Amino acid sequence: MYEPKMKLSVEQRAILDGKEGAIKAKIMETIVMFGDIFEAPRLVKVAHDEGHLVTSFGIGLLKPLFATMDKLNEAGIKTKGAFTVDPRPLDYENVKCNLLEKLVFSKVLYSQQKRYEAQLMKVGLRDKNAFTCASYLDEVGNIPKHGDILSWAESSAVVYANSVLGARCNRNSGMLDLFGSIIGYVPEFGFITDEGRKASWKVIIKTTAIPEAQILGSAIGMKVMEDVPYIIGLDKFLGTKIDEAAQGYLKDFGAATASNGAVGLYHIDNLTPEAKKFGRELIRKDAREYVIDDAELERVYRSYPVMWKKKDKKGNLVFIGCPHLTLKQINDWTDRIAKGLKETGRKKVLVRTIALTAPDVLDKFRDTPKYQELIATGVKVSSICPLMYTNNPLTKMRRIITSSNKLRTYSIARYYKDAEILDYIVGKAGK
Amino acid sequence: MRMKTFKGRVIAAGYYKGEAVVSHQGVNTLATFQKSALKNAKEVIVSDQNNPDIYEKNITGKALCLPITIGSTTGGLVIQTVCSMGINPACFLFSEHIDSLAASGIVLARIWENSKVIAIDQLGKEFLDTIKTGDIIEVKEDGIVAIL
Secondary structure, three states, X not given: OOOOOOEOOHHHHHHHOOOOOXXXXXXXXXXXXXXXXXOOOEEEEOOOOOOEEOOOOOOOOOHHHHHHHHHHHHOOOOOOOOEEEOOOOOOOOOOOOOHHHHHHXXXXXXXXXXXXXXXXXXXXXXXXXXXXXXXXXXXXXXXXOOOOEOOEOOHHHXXXXXXXXXXXXXOOOOOHHHHHHHHXXXXXXXXXXXXXXOEEEEEEEOOOOOXXXXXXXXXXXXXXXXXOEEEEOOHHHHOXXXXXXXXXXXXXXXXXXXXXXXXXXXXXXXXXXXXXXXXXXXXXXEEEEEEEOHHHHHHHHHHOOOOOOOOOOOOOEEEEEEXXXXXXXXXXXXXXXXXXXXXXXXXXXXXXXXXXXXXXXXXXXXXXXXXXXXXXOOOEEEOOOHHHHHOOHHHHHOOEEEOOHHHHXXXXXXXXXXXXXXXXXXXXXXO | OOOEEEEOEEEEOOOEEEEEEEOOOOEEHHHHXXXXXXXXXXXXXXXXXXXXXXXXXXXXXXXXXXOOEEXXXXXXXXXXXXXXXXOOOOEEEEOOOOOHHHHHHHHHHHHHOOOOOEEXXXXXXXXXXXXXXXXXXXXXXXXEEEEO
């Protein structure tokens, strides 16, 4: 049996020794051995019991995942709290596929989806609406408090929880997120500690207008990789209070830092909670500096490779909302699309466009007149993960356009700014 | 030429003698393994087009030398999966401190799949600057890596 290097409490040691069964002992062994690699001195209690898992897709290749879930189910093991999980991969009603694509999705790629969702439900999934990458939105309600220790995965959710909510969570892998939610403890290292939350980069924003969130996040992510940046000069554009507009901006910005780099925590001067409390004391003495002006943002934007086979062709599928849109964002898109169509004298968008949001946000949106207004423009609304859609090799035939830098990074989708996408879909410009 | 040796920290111990495959950039785990795992292949032919160092190379049973892994937080599960299929690299040799996603994968593979996968980290920048794809290396239980 594994002999831990870290100090365990009597209760934790008992679990490791098998007092709560062989499966829980293996789960504890996994968490302890993982923590020992990072020289964690001990395990600390998960304060916010509602976990968030990254693995939402029954992709056939992950056979060990389904085998482990079977073992958990057979042993009757459940998480401490009800958890949310990343979006489902498929929605044939709103994200239509041809027969061949459906065959690959249902019979090959996501052949285990039903089985896996049943396994998740047995182990503690909150409900059928719990599938979103933005679990921290008000409508979804999985919202940790400042200082809460979490056992979450999904890079965009972790960076949001750490930075905007002031919670404490490492960039966990799939499976470790679930194990921490079952045992109720995580190893104390990295972003769990005060020292691990200090910034080793000072980023100074000198742009003449508010930077595109997804490009700014991309620039910072690619520069600092897994380090913590402290960002100065963004409060000039976002204000000093995290309102609905700032929530959407910080969600998109953080997702880009986490996917274009590996950022798990950022501080924004005068805005995010720890920056407000501790100010520039959070910046390490030996921190490096990165200045971002209009030219730097343009350089980063122009650096994105075009991966389409036919680079000169126009896009034929648009995804908006990765991570999932906030209610304000989907309302704003509705207004902008309606206004743009009015200006171009059209009734429908020119290209197939899918807006993505959490099921709980969609339920609320459906109850408003704006839902019908958006649907009338020809835009479809769904709650899938577009990355999982692009996992199907057949979808590479489609020329996908997106304003998500995460989707661009993990697929061959082409990135355009929000305003450029709007102009294209309403017929003002060709992309 | 004299044999060059490096000493790292043992994450998962084991003995290996064989060929090295070197990536100078972070290895995107999902992008690297996904295609071979999906096809239920007998070996991993790297499918990450964004990593020219290892793209289309066979890494099954080899010593994968890398700085860290990057990419999706499914990374740990993917390492566990290829280990369960027996098509994993025999060793992961990290020049830097192992990242949390790779660490998860190694731990999951050892505990849940009884895998013998070897992992050594903190071998240093000079290790990656020195070692080349195709070099024959020997990895010892105490974390010594020798380029023969």
